[in-house]
Amino acid sequence: MSSRKALVRRPGPRLAEGLVTHIERTAVDGDRALDQWRSYVAALELHGWETVEVAPADDCPDAVFVEDTVVMYRNVALVTRPGADSRKPETAGVEDAVSRLGCSVNRVREPGTLDGGDVLKVGDTIYVGRGGRTNTEGVRQLRACFEPLGARVVAVPVTRVLHLKSGITALPDGTFATHPGLLDEPALFPGRLAVPEAAGAHVVLLGGGALLMAASAPRTAALYADLGYTPVPVDIGEFEKLEGSVTCLSVRMRGLYA
Helix, strand or coil: CCCCEEEECCCCCCHHHCCCCCCCCCCCCHHHHHHHHHHHHHHHHHCCCEEEECCCCCCCCCCCCHHHHEEEECCEEEECECCCHHHHHHHHHHHHHHHHCCCEEEECCCCCCECHHHEEEECCEEEEEECCCCCHHHHHHHHHHHHHHCCEEEEEECCCCCCHHHCEEECCCCCEEECCCCCCCHHHCCCEEECCCHHHHCCEEEECCEEEEECCCHHHHHHHHHCCCEEEEECCHHHHCCCCCCHHHCEEECCCCC
16 A cells, blocks of 8 residues: 545635634635645645645635544545534535545544544554544544554544644654643654754655645755755645644545555
8 A cells, every 4th residue: 555645625715713722813815725725735745745735615714724623544534523613514525535545545524523633643653532523422432443453542632723733743763843831741752853943843745755834934944954854835824823834734645555
């Protein structure tokens, strides 16, 4: 099993109305956001990823953050039930997309809630943040879906940031990248690297040591370069105004049957 497909969804006309919970709201420029999204998609494609565009959900301001709507493990898709009611309609188009790609499709059922941004996979270990958007029942259903396939699920409390991956991601060697003060229980993540900027804690592994990351973290990019990685900075400033990061703008599908 090997694939390099990535689900993406273009920002809609109501993007500026997107939810904000942990930061102060500032004005979002929709035209600039679309340009930034196109550059993000181009960066994925330049590094060998085939992007699959999910049907627009223009009535849903946050639909561009497609990662929150589905969690992938191997060839299995768990379509989420987002914790914010305004985001629940986003999942229909994503379910259609993963079905067309041949995934085995499961769904989070009421009363469970689960946002994909709360799920961090490192090998066969799946860390899932339980907090504002993901509840205990959502964690239980994720565990029931993936543990029979060989996954180890670790529940993590999340109160300081919107999603687990707002505070931590993993480098190719398994080292966890985080910024001080973002995690409720740092000890759950052995082998941490403290990065100098909060935005630097978010990376997408493109392959071959290339790390897609926000251009707003230049000091962290220099740190990654010193460690032998190749930073691929992209400007996602308009999405950062909505608590978005490089991880939540796509769903990387590495486990599809070739």
